[in-house]
Amino acid sequence: MAESCLCEARRAIFTCSGGSNVGQLANAAGRELTAQGYGRISCLAGITASIRGITASAQGADAIVSIDGCSLECCRKSLELCGFQPDLCVVITELGVKKSPDLSISEEELRIVVDAIKGQMAGI
Amino acid sequence: MKIEVLGTGCAKCKGLEKNVRQAVKELGIDAEIVKVDSIMEIMERGVMMTPALCIDGETVAVGRVLSVEEIKGLLKG
Numbered sequence: 351m352a353e354s355c356l357c358e359a360r361r362a363i364f365t366c367s368g369g370s371n372v373g374q375l376a377n378a379a380g381r382e383l384t385a386q387g388y389g390r391i392s393c394l395a396g397i398t399a400s401i402r403g404i405t406a407s408a409q410g411a412d413a414i415v416s417i418d419g420c421s422l423e424c425c426r427k428s429l430e431l432c433g434f435q436p437d438l439c440v441v442i443t444e445l446g447v448k449k450s451p452d453l454s455i456s457e458e459e460l461r462i463v464v465d466a467i468k469g470q471m472a473g474i
Numbered sequence: 475m476k477i478e479v480l481g482t483g484c485a486k487c488k489g490l491e492k493n494v495r496q497a498v499k500e501l502g503i504d505a506e507i508v509k510v511d512s513i514m515e516i517m518e519r520g521v522m523m524t525p526a527l528c529i530d531g532e533t534v535a536v537g538r539v540l541s542v543e544e545i546k547g548l549l550k551g
Contacts, residue, residue, distance in 0.1 A: 355481075355482045355483075355484045355487075355524065356482070356513070356516070356521075356522065356523050356524040357481065357484050357486045357487065357523065357524045357525060357537075360523075360537070362522065362523070390522050390523060392522045393520070393522075396520055401520045402520065402532060402533045403519040403520025403521040403522075403526070403533045403536070404520040404521075404522065406521070406526070406533045406534070406535065406536040407520065407521055407522035407523050407526075407536045407537065409536065410523055410526075410535065410536035410537030410538055411523065411537060
């Protein structure tokens with residue numbers, strides 16, 4: 351396989367990346383899951399902006415994963431408004447991380463969130 | 475007509491390019507077939523998975539090796 355080939359990324363991962371600790375955790379989790387080969391983080395903004403390459407990539411994915419920081423679920427709702435039904439929806443506050451305006455995240459929180467999502471991904 | 479196959483060169487990307495060339499041959503159309511293998515250029519188009527197929531600048535399929543018949547259907551529009 352060629353270096354940097356994108357053909358193995360069969361899950362498209364979208365994250366809210368919002369202005370809170372859990373929003374930033376969502377984005378960090380998406381990056382880490384991508385690094386570990388569990389999918390490929392994509393661009394939620396590109397979906398809402400109807401960027402053809404990005405919407406086509408989501409359509410071509412075997413599964414769509416939505417990672418939200420909090421119960422507002424902006425990522426999931428944005429995807430659905432654009433016609434995409436996620437196969438897995440994760441809300442980080444439901445994993446035991448409390449939402450705060452502090453944007454810093456800890457390695458321990460990230461590990462807990464990533465491990466939980468990996469477990470849920472086993473079903474899709 | 476310009477047909478671009480986006481992919482860095484793995485077996486799936488080569489498979490799509492092969493099917494594109496076969497579809498163009500079977501339809502007998504005049505088309506320029508271009509292989510885009512730069513990961514930077516691929517991502518610049520928003521494509522997050524490969525292989526991908528663009529026809530006259532529009533991304534029409536991503537993440538799949540389309541069959542010859544599927545490609546012919548897209549080319550016939």
